[in-house]
Amino acid sequence: MTIETLALVSDYLRADGAIVVENPATGAVLGRIASHDADAVSAIIDKADAARIAWAQHSAQARSNLLRAWHGLILAHADDLARIITLESGKPLAEAKGEVAYGASYVEWFAEEGKRAYGETIPGFSPRSRILTIRQPIGTCAAITPWNFPLAMITRKVAPALAAGCSIVVKPAEATPLTALALEKLAHEAGIPADLFRVTATKSSSAIGALFCTHPLVRKLSFTGSTRVGQILMAQAAQQVTRLSLELGGNAPFIVFDDADLDAAVEGVLASKYRNAGQTCVCANRLLVQDGVHDAFVARLVARVGQLRMGDGMADGTTLGPLIDAREAARVAALVEDARTAGCAIKIGGTGSDGAFHPATIMTGVTQDMPIAQDEIFGPVAPVIRFTDEADAIRIANDTIYGLAAYLYSRDIGRVWRVMEALEYGMVAVNEGILSTETAPFGGVKQSGMGREGSSHGLADYMEIKYALMGGMAG
Ligand SMILES: NC(=O)c1ccc[n+]([C@@H]2O[C@H](COP(=O)([O-])OP(=O)(O)OC[C@H]3O[C@@H](n4cnc5c(N)ncnc54)[C@H](O)[C@@H]3O)[C@@H](O)[C@H]2O)c1
Ligand SMILES: O=C[C@H](O)CS(=O)(=O)O
Numbered sequence: 001m002t003i004e005t006l007a008l009v010s011d012y013l014r015a016d017g018a019i020v021v022e023n024p025a026t027g028a029v030l031g032r033i034a035s036h037d038a039d040a041v042s043a044i045i046d047k048a049d050a051a052r053i054a055w056a057q058h059s060a061q062a063r064s065n066l067l068r069a070w071h072g073l074i075l076a077h078a079d080d081l082a083r084i085i086t087l088e089s090g091k092p093l094a095e096a097k098g099e100v101a102y103g104a105s106y107v108e109w110f111a112e113e114g115k116r117a118y119g120e121t122i123p124g125f126s127p128r129s130r131i132l133t134i135r136q137p138i139g140t141c142a143a144i145t146p147w148n149f150p151l152a153m154i155t156r157k158v159a160p161a162l163a164a165g166c167s168i169v170v171k172p173a174e175a176t177p178l179t180a181l182a183l184e185k186l187a188h189e190a191g192i193p194a195d196l197f198r199v200t201a202t203k204s205s206s207a208i209g210a211l212f213c214t215h216p217l218v219r220k221l222s223f224t225g226s227t228r229v230g231q232i233l234m235a236q237a238a239q240q241v242t243r244l245s246l247e248l249g250g251n252a253p254f255i256v257f258d259d260a261d262l263d264a265a266v267e268g269v270l271a272s273k274y275r276n277a278g279q280t281c282v283c284a285n286r287l288l289v290q291d292g293v294h295d296a297f298v299a300r301l302v303a304r305v306g307q308l309r310m311g312d313g314m315a316d317g318t319t320l321g322p323l324i325d326a327r328e329a330a331r332v333a334a335l336v337e338d339a340r341t342a343g344c345a346i347k348i349g350g351t352g353s354d355g356a357f358h359p360a361t362i363m364t365g366v367t368q369d370m371p372i373a374q375d376e377i378f379g380p381v382a383p384v385i386r387f388t389d390e391a392d393a394i395r396i397a398n399d400t401i402y403g404l405a406a407y408l409y410s411r412d413i414g415r416v417w418r419v420m421e422a423l424e425y426g427m428v429a430v431n432e433g434i435l436s437t438e439t440a441p442f443g444g445v446k447q448s449g450m451g452r453e454g455s456s457h458g459l460a461d462y463m464e465i466k467y468a469l470m471g472g473m474a475g
Contacts, residue, residue, distance in 0.1 A: 003030045003087060006080050008182035019201055021178055024090035024322040024356040025312040033177055035203045038211050044169055044198050049140040049217040051195035052167035056137050060115040063163055067111035069190035074104045074155075074183070081151060081182055086313040088176045089150055090322040090356065091276050093313055102436070103152035106454060107159045109438040113459045114163030129471040135463045137165030138243060139219035142212035144205075144233075146225045147324050148279045150176035154183055156442075156453045157222045157245075158197055164462035166220075167196045171208050173225075175324055177201040206232075213237045220462065223247070224281075226376075227402070227447045245451035245461045247281065247443060249376045250404035253397035254284035254433075255387075255419065258292040260409035261431070266300050268433030269382065272407060274308060274360055275434075277321050278380040279328075281448075282405035282427070282436065286366075286373050287384045288393050294386055298364060301382070302347045308360045322356035323379055329353035332379030339363055339372040339383065349381070368396050376402070390415060394422045404444035405435060426452075 003021075004010055009031070017032030036044070055063070074081065078100045085096035122131040141161045145153040154170055161168040172180035177199070184199040202208045209229075212221050213236035220243040223233050227249040237244050254272060256265045272284040289297050313321040323329045333353040340346060340363070349361030358379055366373055366383035373383055387393045397406060406425040410416050420428045426444040429435040436442060441452035451461050 003084070003178065006084060008077060008080050008185055009084060009178045011185070012178070012181045018203055019174060019177060021088050021175070023087055024324055025314070027355065030087055031178070033181070033201050036200045036208070037202070037204065038207050041169070041200050041202070041208050041211055042215060044200055045140060045142070045215050045217055047195040048167035048169050048198060051193050052137070052140055052165075055162075055167060055193065055196055056165035058165070060117065060163075063114055063165065064111045066191050067107055067114070067159060067162060070187050070192060071104055071107040071111060073186040073190050074100065074107065077182075077186060078104075081179065083314070084179050084182055085150055085176075086321075088178050089147055090313050090324060092318045092321050095276060095321075096313070099149055099152050102438075103149070103155040105438040106152070106155045109454065110159035110163040110459065113160070113456060116456070117164065117459060117463060128473045129469055130473065132468050132470065134466050134468065136466055138462050138464050139166060140217050141166045141168040141220045141222065141462065142218050143168055143170045143222045144209060144212070144225065145170060145172050145180070147173035147175040148276055148281075150179035151183060153224045154180055157224075158183075158187075160453075160458045161462045162192065162197065164459055166462050169212075170197070170199050171202060171205065171212070172199060174201070174203060174205065209233055210236050213242055214239055216240070219243060220245070222451075222461070230449060245453070246449035247451070247453060248404075248447060248449040249402055250281045250283070250444065250448055251285045251374070251376055251400040251402040252282055252405045252407060252425075253286050253288050253423075255288045255393050255397060255406070255408040256290065256293060256297055257393070257408070257410040257412070257415065258290045259411050259415070260293065261411065262293060262297050262300055264431060265297065265409040266304050268407065268409065268431070269301055270304060271433035273382050274305070274320060274380050277323055277358070279323060279378050283378075284382065284407060284433070285377055287382050288387050288396055289384055290393070291386055291388055294384070298347060298362070298384060302362055305348055305360045305362060305382075310357060310359060320360055320380060323358055324356065326353065326356050328378070329356050329358045332358050332377060332381060335372045335375060335377060335379075336361060336363065336381055339366060339370055342370055344370075344372075344383070368399055374400065390419060394419060398422075398424045401447040402444065403446035404448035405429065407433065
């Protein structure tokens with residue numbers, strides 16, 4: 001099976017395309033696609049705005065029907081979408097299939113949420129008038145998405161935008177444009193107007209990002225990616241006061257108390273830390289383990305991590321794929337080497353990178369001041385930090401510029417509530433390693449961003465509230 005044989009993307013491939021898409025596992029060129037410059041993207045935005053007018057006049061049910069048709073096509077093509085995700089991002093095929101189902105769930109969810117854009121009536125200040133509010137689509141939107149979830153990070157934005165009555169132009173990561181283009185193709189096959197949702201692939205991310213922030217027709221930009229880029233976009237968005245949703249970096253603490261179920265905590269680490277080779281924004285980035293169970297927990301975790309099978313994501317049995325490229329793998333290896341030089345012990349892995357591959361690694365003796373504890377690792381490396389008591393755990397956990405996800409394992413209900421409330425994070429999972437679902441508000445605090453995606457809150461980010469004072473009531 002080659003990418004050319006996949007009908008979902010074959011129409012987009014160009015032998016002379018400026019964007020070269022590679023397989024992280026093998027380094028092989030998967031295909032080439034055209035790169036849009038600023039003029040081309042500006043024209044796409046103009047068409048998106050024109051298409052939005054009619055779309056906003058559809059009923060919520062009519063929009064819902066088309067979103068459901070898109071959802072059905074995504075599921076009908078799940079296997080090919082998963083292959084494309086694995087080929088261009090590297091993640092194991094089983095995880096890619098999971099991402100397709102997860103990403104599709106946002107389309108299904110917002111097909112219904114769009115019908116709940118409720119207004120309100122409010123008791124007035126005069127008998128001559130009445131007060132009401134209505135909710136209206138914010139307008140033409142733009143989105144910029146990362147490579148680590150090349151499908152789900154797009155549907156998590158496009159679905160609420162379309163459900164709300166908006167149009168949207170999406171710029172995917174340069175490394176993973178094919179999944180985005182396949183999604184676009186299926187949306188258009190479902191009957192979603194071609195100009196309403198368009199993917200624009202480009203080699204000029206910074207130029208297109210600046211255009212999204214300065215184009216007079218773009219009312220909102222939704223960004224998922226690093227905090228560094230999020231800060232750039234915030235500054236650029238100030239020019240037109242463009243509405244922003246920002247899903248940025250993370251540094252999740254994974255806290256294991258003395259009273260935790262250690263086997264459950266070990267499985268939670270496998271699910272949270274090593275999913276997508278540690279390249280998720282909600283990965284456990286630091287394992288905080290209470291003194292009383294430190295050695296027992298580390299021993300069990302080392303044994304379990306040793307069962308992971310690193311390899312090509314398309315190969316049967318692979319449970320740890322490559323990172324997105326060799327440069328990222330080398331960056332992670334350098335973080336490990338820095339910690340080793342500082343005196344940390346490598347309990348498993350830590351043998352350096354090999355192309356885009358980096359082994360699953362556990363390090364002990366880590367302290368909170370080290371770069372491997374302060375930086376977002378974005379790789380399959382688990383630094384273990386000891387702590388003494390609750391106050392110590394909370395202090396260490398909150399000692400970061402980020403505030404996206406946090407995890408804690410304890411069977412003491414009072415402790416669970418005390419620590420959950422004290423953690424400065426947008427999302428906290430208790431005795432579970434995976435918290436992402438379309439039904440819950442996904443997002444962070446501090447430098448992990450602003451806004452929420454999914455849940456009943458996710459639609460609001462694509463709508464405005466209008467207050468109307470209806471006067472002239474005097475008889
Ligand atoms: N909070 C979340 O939901 C979430 C989800 C996934 C990834 N992330 C974060 O994303 C990061 C990893 O993904 P990444 O390496 O693709 O991030 P990145 O910030 O380098 O790139 C993200 C997107 O921004 C584009 N981009 C890069 N520079 C830009 C610029 N100057 N202007 C406009 N766009 C620009 C890229 O082409 C890509 O499409 C991590 O920090 C991770 O935590 C966060
Ligand atoms: O990497 C960021 C994603 O949002 C992770 S998840 O797939 O939503 O858990």
